[in-house]
Amino acid sequence: MSNTPENLKYTKSHEWVRDEGDGTVSIGITDHAQELLGDLVFVELPEVGTQLATGDECAVVESVKAASDVYSPLDGEVTEANEDLADSPEDINEAPYDNWIFKLRLSNSAQLDELLDAEAYAAFAEED
Numbered sequence: 001m002s003n004t005p006e007n008l009k010y011t012k013s014h015e016w017v018r019d020e021g022d023g024t025v026s027i028g029i030t031d032h033a034q035e036l037l038g039d040l041v042f043v044e045l046p047e048v049g050t051q052l053a054t055g056d057e058c059a060v061v062e063s064v065k066a067a068s069d070v071y072s073p074l075d076g077e078v079t080e081a082n083e084d085l086a087d088s089p090e091d092i093n094e095a096p097y098d099n100w101i102f103k104l105r106l107s108n109s110a111q112l113d114e115l116l117d118a119e120a121y122a123a124f125a126e127e128d
Helices: 031-037 108-116 118-127
Strands: 016-017 022-030 040-044 057-063 069-070 075-079 101-104
Touching: 022 069, 031 057, 101 108
Parallel strands: none
Antiparallel strands: 016 022, 022 101, 040 057, 057 069, 075 101
């Protein structure tokens, strides 16, 4: 079974969200997602300043097997994109929870409560 840290929130589209406690969140893809994709070879990052709504396609991760969209789990503005992933997309395979894809300044922090906790995500991922 995939690693599912308790301190994060999750989506059914396999993104993880870490609340940074300052009105921003870091977002990446889950261990389960990177396992399904296999070796990542490219990450297309969102542009800083982009306004996103929940469910918007905002990034792409490509592996030797497939390309997969990354969706914004919350409403907000992209404040940072992890440029290190342009040169080292495989870092996500090695440590998916240490390698965020982008950071978002939240429009509505109450949306965090709508995301899955680790237990609910693990149960969902097991069935997926």
